[in-house]
Structure formats: C-alpha cells, structure tokens
Amino acid sequence: MIVVLHGTTRLRAESICKRGPDPDFIEPGGGVCAEGFSTCLASGPFPLGTPQEYARRKAETFPNEGGPVILLVEVPEELIAKAVEDVCFPLSQGVIQFDEGAGLEELCTAWVPLSKQILAVEGV
Amino acid sequence: MNTTSVKLDDLRTLFASTDISVVEIVDALLQRCREHHLQFEWQGDRLRACSGGGARSDIPLRKSVFRAILARLAVLCNERTPNAVSPYGGEGVLEIGDNSLASVRVSFTNTSAEQKLELSTEIGSANAPHSPINLNGPT
Structure with missing residues (x-):
C-alpha cells in the first residue's frame, strides 16, 4: 500500500471518505466538475x-466547510501505477493525479475498503 | 513562417512531449517565454495559446496537466517571494537562469471554474514587455 494525501475541507473530506472521489463534484459558486482527484505521496516531494x-x-x-484537513488514503500499488503511467506525473515527483482513463475509475471501484483517515491541519 | 508561429509550434512540441514531467515542462516553458509574451487559457475542452505576435494555437493537453503546470508556477513564485501567490491564482515574478536581469512576470488563475496563464518579460529585463493579448480574436 502507498499512502497518498489530499488537502481539502472537512466537509469534502467526509464526503469523499464515504462515497469516494466524485469527478462530477462542483464547488459552491462554480460551474465546472472536478473531473479528477489530485493527491500526492505522503513522503513527498511536493513540487506542486x-x-x-x-x-x-x-x-x-469556503469558510463554512469545517476548516482545513488532510484526507489520508492507503492505495494499492497497482492503482497508483494506473495514475502515474503518464510521464507527466512520474512517481519520483510525488504527484498522483487520478483522472478518467488514468486510474480514477479503478480507484472509485476499490474505494470502500481502503484505509482512510481525516487529519486536522495544525496551526490554523 | 514567422518567428511567432515557430514559437507556437515549439510550444506544441513541448506540451506533446512524451518523456518529460510537469516540472520539466515548466522549466522549458520559462526558458521559451524570454523571447515572447505568452498567454494560455483553458477554453471548453482545449488549451488555447497565444504568442506576442498575435498568433494563436490550440494545444492538445490534459486539463489536469495544465492545472499542474499552474500549480508548479505558484510554488516557484512563492519560493522566490513567500506568499506571493495563492495556489489558486495571483501574480509573481521569476528569475530565469543565471542572469538575474532575465525575469518573467507570471499571472495566473487556477480554480475549478477558470484556468489561465500569462507569462511576460519583466520591465528592466533583457527583453521588453509586450502588449496584452486577446485570446479570442481577431480571427
């Protein structure tokens, strides 16, 4: 398993925890779907x-969404490999971008039993 | 073929590269913008690029890659000047290479609703700044 992190708000993290990444998610006030799910290796580096x-x-x-948190997910290596097969996001740079056709569907399918934690961001 | 169209062809080749990462794309992009004011905007399902001479070109690229390029530029701006920009947008200045006179002004927006980037040579650097570009016209 590889630990990946996603920085977001508590409200969104809780929703993702329950239902998995939602490529159709639209931010309040926005009009465009999220489309993908951006994460990074817990071990870094963090070039983005x-x-x-x-x-x-x-x-x-979005101050009404419960404050900043980190969603931590343990993802099987074979799912990570689906996301990093594109050379734009090599594993060595720590960016794990799940897009349609690049691991997102597989991640959503495998989501429910994956180990997850919501961690408060300190210093807020 | 003029130099502007050559530059956009060069950018298309850069973004189509199958062997370089987002970090490397950004480094290469900053080198190329020393000669031309460049603008990029995600429109519909494609990335539209415009160079200082007014030439425009659509560049085949995944949206997430363009957003990662913008995120990388934000990190670089904040490395030079802490808190200069937000990951979601702002304006910053980057020095290119060893020549501190070669600076590039970076202006970008990277939200779910809008993604755009403008790179222009900073006043006082080796290359003079260019006028703003209208990505939508004239056609």
Missing part, C-alpha cells in the same frame, strides 16, 4: 505545493 497549503486555501475560500 503541500496538501496543507491546499487545505488551508480551500478552507479560506
């Missing part, structure tokens, strides 16, 4: 920023 930063920014933008 840390999940804590994303969580804080989302929580600032």
